[in-house]
Amino acid sequence: MSRIVLKFGTGVLSRLDGRALDAAQFRRIADEVSVLVKAGKSVVIVSSAAIAAGIPVLGLSKRPDDLPGKQACAAAGQPELMRMWSTAFRRHGLNVAQMLLTHEDVDSRMRRKNARNTIERLLNSHEIIPIVNENDSVAVEELRFGDNDRLSAEVALLVRAKRLIILTSSNGLTDNTGRRLPIIRKMEDALRHVRPEKGELSVGGMKTKLEAVQLALSGNIPVSIIDGKKRGQIAEAAVFGDVGTRFPVPRAPRKAS
Numbered sequence: 055m056s057r058i059v060l061k062f063g064t065g066v067l068s069r070l071d072g073r074a075l076d077a078a079q080f081r082r083i084a085d086e087v088s089v090l091v092k093a094g095k096s097v098v099i100v101s102s103a104a105i106a107a108g109i110p111v112l113g114l115s116k117r118p119d120d121l122p123g124k125q126a127c128a129a130a131g132q133p134e135l136m137r138m139w140s141t142a143f144r145r146h147g148l149n150v151a152q153m154l155l156t157h158e159d160v161d162s163r164m165r166r167k168n169a170r171n172t173i174e175r176l177l178n179s180h181e182i183i184p185i186v187n188e189n190d191s192v193a194v195e196e197l198r199f200g201d202n203d204r205l206s207a208e209v210a211l212l213v214r215a216k217r218l219i220i221l222t223s224s225n226g227l228t229d230n231t232g233r234r235l236p237i238i239r240k241m242e243d244a245l246r247h248v249r250p251e252k253g254e255l256s257v258g259g260m261k262t263k264l265e266a267v268q269l270a271l272s273g274n275i276p277v278s279i280i281d282g283k284k285r286g287q288i289a290e291a292a293v294f295g296d297v298g299t300r301f302p303v304p305r306a307p308r309k310a311s
């Protein structure tokens with residue numbers, strides 16, 4: 055069965071003022087994803103935004119800078135995040151399952167196997183969507199994935215996904231005039247476009263997305279980076295259509311005869 059990993063960044067799931075999750079976005083995304091699931095695709099979601107969701111719960115006005123502050127926000131925000139996903143998918147008769155992973159879970163052979171078995175079992179049920187996030191509230195600084203872009207590529211490798219789709223707040227990778235770059239065949243062509251800016255509540259920016267692309271491509275998984283707020287893009291990216299920026303798996307050079 056065709057497997058797709060979808061990664062949603064904080065900017066896609068939270069309101070513009072960054073003070074709360076955007077329920078309308080969750081509903082719209084669930085509408086689009088449920089069409090894929092009902093058409094027989096297996097979908098795993100990697101969802102950011104636990105920290106953003108926890109900011110108002112802790113009565114703060116902005117994202118804390120210190121690690122315990124971020125970890126407390128994530129602990130308070132994660133149930134809010136799952137409530138949003140659960141409510142949005144239940145309208146389509148679908149359930150969600152939470153998986154919180156740390157770097158050690160994909161690094162250790164035994165824990166990796168357990169994580170894979172759990173996701174396999176969930177996907178075999180057909181009506182459950184695994185929702186993965188980093189286990190922020192326990193992850194030790196040195197052993198963190200640090201950003202969910204990296205985590206999404208690790209998950210794509212773990213479940214042997216057919217595609218990885220990274221949904222973010224820009225229309226894929228753009229050049230310095232803001233023009234979309236529809237397809238990238240060599241990573242050097244992408245890396246020179248990385249700018250330092252990123253969303254206020256986001257972690258990685260474009261640099262970590264391109265690192266995630268490289269990791270997925272190393273496992274022969276093609277990647278699309280698309281605008282997560284634009285309706286209709288998910289179905290198109292699921293068939294590797296021309297939306298956002300596509301990163302096909304490079305062809306192996308032909309052996310000289």
Ligand SMILES: Nc1ncnc2c1ncn2[C@@H]1O[C@H](COP(=O)(O)OP(=O)(O)O)[C@@H](O)[C@H]1O
Nearest residue numbers: 063064065222224228247249252253256259260
């Ligand atoms: N060449 C580029 N093309 C598009 N976006 C870029 C580029 N360079 C940097 N960015 C920034 O990366 C942001 C997306 O990353 P980020 O804010 O971390 O989102 P997310 O929360 O989805 O992970 C864009 O909104 C933009 O500000």
Ligand SMILES: N[C@@H](CCC(=O)OP(=O)(O)O)C(=O)O
Nearest residue numbers: 064103104105201202257258
């Ligand atoms: N695990 C964190 C997200 C970390 C992260 O990489 O965020 P983003 O750059 O928005 O994908 C959270 O749930 O808030």
